[in-house]
Amino acid sequence: MIGYKDYTSIILNINGERRKVIVKPSDTLLRVLREKLGLTGGKPGCENGDCGACTVLIDGKPVKSCMILAIEVADKDITTIEGLNNTEIQEAFHEEGGFQCGYCTSGFLLNAYALLEEKPEANDEEIKEWLQSNLCRCTGYEGIKNAIYSAKEKIKER
């Protein structure tokens, strides 16, 4: 087991780039991304694992970045919303108006991206179940669902 004390320099692999950052052992990934690396797309909502606004992908799997320490992911591939530029899911959210205030949007986008990568043929039930990990305080779920169905079709046409 690796022990960390005081400040530690680590390298994070984010959106295909290696970023060096100095962290405390107690710094969450969410806070490091936002406050030390300027990647503010992931949002602090509840910061206790309930809302999903802070979702990022770690080795392709959606993870709530408020619930994981930055030092735990030093050897993993991290994808933030800034890394999903020009993807079908981004385009579909834009076209379908899958947002209102937008606070939850990056979390939904990353989660939906991971869903369609893992299950391109996801059915209604699977989509509903998958999205339960994210909350939209504007209750804009209809647009979000439409965007996911639209992205599903776009991915088929790749």
Ligand code: FES
């Ligand atoms: S801010 Fe991480 S789950 Fe709400």
Ligand code: FES
């Ligand atoms: S669009 Fe406002 S929280 Fe979801």
